[in-house]
Amino acid sequence: MSLNTQTLQPIINFIWTVADDVLINKFLENQYQDVILPMTVLRRLDLALEATKDNVLKTHEAFRDKIDNLSGLLTSEQHGTGLAFYNTSQFTMKKLLADPKNIDSNFLDYLNGFSENVQDIISKFKFRNQLETFESTGITFSLIEKFCNPKVELSPDKISPMAMGYMFEDLIRRFNEKTNAAAGRHFTPREIIELMTHLVYLPVKDKIQQGTFLVYDPCAGSGAMLTQSKLFATNPEGEIKSKATFHLYGQENTGEMYATCKSDMLLKNEDPDKIKFGSTLSEYGFDPDLKFNFMLTNPPYGTTWKQDIENLNVGTAKKISIVDKRFNLPIKNFKGELEETCLTSRSNDGQLMFMLHMLSKMKDPKDGGSRIASVHNGSALFTGDAGSSESGIRQYILENDLLECIIQLPNDMFYNTGITTYIWLLTNVKEAHRKGKVQLINASSEEFYQRMRKNLGDKRVQFNPEHIQTIQEMYFSFEENEYSKIFDNEDFGFFQITVHQPEKDENGEKIIDSKDKPRSDSSLRDIENVPMKDSIPEYFKKEVLPFAPDAWYDKTKMKVGYEIPFSKYFYQYEPLRSLDDIASDILQLESETDGLLKEIVE
Structure with a gap:
């Protein structure tokens, strides 16, 4: 399950250079990721569909006038991709490069050929918003050519979702650093997911050896926690080797x-x-x-x-x-x-x-x-x-x-x-x-x-x-x-009490209210958090009255609190250095600098 991130750096570095090589002066720096990220995903999907492309086109041609909804056929093992998505365009990214003159219209045809679930992905990336700039600046061919370079190895057979998630997060981190933008979230390193x-x-x-289990991430991000948790549970070479069925659920609000x-x-x-x-x-x-x-x-x-x-x-x-x-x-x-x-x-x-x-x-x-x-x-x-x-x-x-x-x-x-x-x-x-x-x-x-x-x-x-x-x-x-x-x-609970002390006049006498009780001096009011395991009267007697003998608290207005002061429990006291040690160091410094002032003056 461990991921060697160093092997991914050449691919990430190459994708990163696409921005400087192709997008510079065509897009603002803070727009680079709006092009690079969806292109990376599309190329990955493109490679996944490459082996079944002919089969899909054959099925689509044979049945498009006979069946209203072809999704079932086009995703089937026998007639389609064997995956949950497909593309009915005659083009692949590589085939787009064979007709540079019409590449913009052909690229749109290629995008339109994807199944509805991929259309949702394209939409959330807002990728079609970029096509006009591609065409007006003439970069469509160069951009696609870059992503078809063998150095950009994005095939799902060779780059796992775990690796892909890491690559995306590293790219986003770089984009944010380049534009001094806050990432707004904290991507989770793979070893923390593993733990x-x-x-x-x-x-x-x-x-969990058998049966059906539901796994959920309410802040799914790239989905790494979901996919890697399932892999850990079901890996036949792993510690659990579960044969159960795991369904992955997630929600994410960043497009x-x-x-x-x-x-x-x-x-x-x-x-x-x-x-x-x-x-x-x-x-x-x-x-x-x-x-x-x-x-x-x-x-x-x-x-x-x-x-x-x-x-x-x-x-x-x-x-x-x-x-x-x-x-x-x-x-x-x-x-x-x-x-x-x-x-x-x-x-x-x-x-x-x-x-x-x-x-x-x-x-x-x-x-x-x-x-x-x-x-x-x-x-x-x-x-x-x-x-x-x-x-x-x-x-x-x-x-x-x-x-x-x-x-x-x-x-x-x-x-x-x-x-x-x-x-x-x-x-x-x-x-x-x-x-x-x-x-x-x-x-x-x-x-x-x-x-x-x-x-x-x-x-x-x-x-x-x-x-x-x-x-x-x-x-x-x-x-x-x-x-x-x-x-x-x-141990983490406490009762919060408000400690009152009497208000006094200029003669030092307590001021009594209409109920014949001492009036509380707001300037002397204090808060005490009494550990839940302690007796409040005993705590008050021991921790408050010795320092404020006429203090009291309102037993009808207490609050319950809980906190987990983690650092307190693991704090290790480091004793201060002794005066003898400090004096010894001073004397040592004096001996080392002896005569230095005289040399400076002379």
Whole structure:
């Protein structure tokens, strides 16, 4: 399953030069990818259809006047492509080069010959918008000739979807760097996908040998998580060797990535209709009652979902109130009573909303339940005070015992960000020894990665197979050590209380209100987070009253909060240097510089 990305660099480099050789002065730099990416996909589809071209043309000619819908015949093994798509044009990309004079009209005929599912891909790339510029600048022949060069080896027989996804992401990364554009998403390195698939499937290895399973990615990107997770589970040479049927479902709201994902599903003979276009949060493309066995994703973080909020029909600007059962869930108040609560994160970061969406798509434990792997930044662990939606989402997850493990990844693992990231593993069918528990694994130190010989954007480090093996062994052993800690769910919960101190007059006397109680001084008001396992009165007596003897708190206005301060649990204190050591160093420096000032002055 490992991918040698170095072997792909010559192909990526050649495709990259097409922009400078053909598109320069014809398109703006920020438009290059609007040509290069769809041309790469089209050439890949073209090569996949090459062997069956004559068969398709023969079938089309024989039956086009006799049958209204030829799709079934043209995709069949006997009469067509044996794939889920076809092209009825007489042209292939290579054949287009034989008639340079008419290449523009012939190229349009070629595009129009593709089946409807490929037309959707062409449409999402908005590729036809480029044809007028191709013709007016006279670059159509040169462009097609470049992509037919043997150096651009894009055949699906030789370049897997995993490799293709990597190539696309590397090209997009380069385009974004060239134009100083933010990528807007974090493409997932293949070794992280490998770790995620291992941790999702291996714990239930014996339960997925036969049957039918549904795999889902709500932020599908190029589709790599879907295709590679299926490959891991079904690979006859792999660790699981499942003979079960796996159906792949995904949704993506970026046109170019949706088109890329759908094209690779076609090439893998997966059902392209199981890949939907649109925003998962407000335009979910599948039956609301459809549930999935496995879900893997890397949702956008630090990215606005304001448009989704508007599309979901919300209340006032001050109070978001979405009428959607995915985001309205029961959580306990400080009295321990369940209350239906609208859980909607800040509009500038929707990552936890994707988490709630996936939780709503889990199968019932009676039907085998579900397993989820999702990548997040640190914000998902601790952002949001007690009573906030972010805290409420963590509360719902932990109080329902859905969180199994969180793994901190090394920094600089992603192509376009160096921030700290974490893999969350969730399930509603925990093993007995994990019930009520959460495992935290710190895989961020040098023991768990290798520095890359050459950086790829911001990506400077990578996992090797032995690193992945070490991490999964820690997960399976479920034991505490320097890198693995185990907690009870409630260890992450706390009650937030407001500490009041009396307001006093100029004589130092307490000011009494109309109810004969001391008036609270707002300038002395403070907040205390009391660990859920502690007694609030005992905590108050021990941690507050010794410093503020006349303080009090309102027992009717407490809030429940949950956070996972990951770094705190793995913090290692490094003692300060002793004064003797510091003095010794100073004396050493003085001896080394003795006479230096005298030399300068003289």
